[in-house]
Amino acid sequence: MSIKNYKVAAALAIFCTLLWGTAFPFIKVGYAQFGIEGNDIGSKLLFAGARFTLAGIMVLFIFLVKNKHLPKIEKNGIMPVMLLGSVQTFGQYIFTYIGIGFTSGANTSVITACATFFTVLFAPLFFKSDKLNICKIIGCVLGFCGVLCVNSGGGVTVDTLFGDFMILMS
Template structure:
């Protein structure tokens, strides 16, 4: 079966979406577990943990992509600037704030706040980059979504808010959206 046919089947799309949501939703608790497992405390150790994780993930992506393409994947010279910009915001910025923020909040709160990424991405795309037109329905949807996340955070495991904890996790979502 060709890839395009695979993704046209609603069951396949649903199952893959559920897998991705499960993996992303489990990231915060597993990172917190990793902190305990490896006795990670302090910013340098947290950043080393994140760096090792992303270096290994990068190698796996290149390996898997090379396997699928049946050739070794190498970045083209004209793509290096875009790759570096993406790496600055989506890897360095996003995960700097995420890993440090997660060390100062619960895994539950970190996962809940990570849910803001879709709303923030819509706002960044429309208000900063002008890729998307914001409509009343989209604005209302973002407002209701933010209220839902705020409600979940207030009624969740911890009803507190700290800038270095929940604030950093929220800032990580802004970096990821940019």
């Protein structure tokens, strides 16, 4: 499916960006609404599981309405999909949901920006055509220093350091 009207495409892209940008603060709101304490890791993971299950059901419902059948996957595609889901979703979000409970939503958003730096630094390991040069290294160092400066505004405690580290790991 493609969107041929550029104004509609731009509006939808902005809307999706706004939704994505508010995910972390809304997770914190969800913790507060359900009375999930900062150190209650089990409840956080249950909350995450419920969110992802509901999202999956919504995606399947929309797919079913649009295509009149459920999606099919070939037998040889099951293991790659399971591996990708385990690493990309389960692995990443286990760190994210735990970390969010120990740090602020603002810190979470700022720290997740570090993913760009990791992508730039690690891409040459996976793509021979992508070379690491001094400009990329300087850019990553300056960007990471900027993240540290923005992140150092609040009080630093053992809990926030733990939360920040968990978000960084995600």
